[in-house]
Amino acid sequence: MGSTIVTGRKEPYRKLIIAVSIVIPITIAILFGVKIPGYDFSFLPPIYATLNGMTALSLISALVAIKNGKQKLHEMLMKVCMILSSLFLVMYVLYHMTSESTAFGGVGAVRNFYFFVLISHILLSIGVIPLVLFTYLHAWRRDFSRHRALAKIAFPIWLYVAVTGVIVYLMISPYYK
Numbered sequence: 001m002g003s004t005i006v007t008g009r010k011e012p013y014r015k016l017i018i019a020v021s022i023v024i025p026i027t028i029a030i031l032f033g034v035k036i037p038g039y040d041f042s043f044l045p046p047i048y049a050t051l052n053g054m055t056a057l058s059l060i061s062a063l064v065a066i067k068n069g070k071q072k073l074h075e076m077l078m079k080v081c082m083i084l085s086s087l088f089l090v091m092y093v094l095y096h097m098t099s100e101s102t103a104f105g106g107v108g109a110v111r112n113f114y115f116f117v118l119i120s121h122i123l124l125s126i127g128v129i130p131l132v133l134f135t136y137l138h139a140w141r142r143d144f145s146r147h148r149a150l151a152k153i154a155f156p157i158w159l160y161v162a163v164t165g166v167i168v169y170l171m172i173s174p175y176y177k
Contacts, residue, residue: 013137021130028093036098044095045169045176051088052165055081059159075139081158082136088165105175114171121164128157 062077104114131154138147 017130017133017137020133024089024129025126028089031093031097034097035100039098041091041095041098042176044091045173048088048091048095049166049169049173051084051091052162052169055084055088056159056162056166058084059155059162063155078136078139082132085132085158085162100177102172102175102177104172106171110171114168117164117171118168121161121168124157125161125165128154128161132158 058077058081062074062081065071065077066074104111104118106114131150135147135150135154138144138150
């Protein structure tokens with residue numbers, strides 16, 4: 001069965017999720033090269049870092065909810081996570097399209113740690129997109145065995161991305177102009 005539905009038609013959501021998972025990182029990379037002068041969105045980094053923190057707390061709350069059999073609460077919290085992550089993404093791109101990049105000023109082991117966290121955060125944020133979307137799709141279709149199996153992979157990665165987003169912000173925030 002895999003990517004086909006009972007009628008034999010190709011699964012339309014599979015291709016859409018794959019396309020979205022490719023288009024989002026490519027679009028972000030392209031938009032980083034675009035600078036729109038004349039706008040000051042320097043207030044956004046603490047807001048989108050807070051959104052990352054809220055996402056992390058919502059993910060943990062959603063896990064607790066489902067472990068306690070509260071499926072509707074879990075479902076609502078997961079939707080909140082997707083909205084928070086989407087808002088983060090919009091604000092993050094808006095900030096970087098209107099502001100110069102900030103260089104990290106730390107040295108030595110702190111610098112190495114920062115770049116390890118930053119690079120792992122970026123790479124996993126790309127990889128988590130299809131994981132989250134496929135996990136959500138399985139839940140939406142009420143295919144809970146596949147949903148649970150994929151959620152066991154998606155959850156820790158999404159949580160790591162959310163938490164490290166906050167860590168990256170806290171580490172670089174002293175160097176914002």
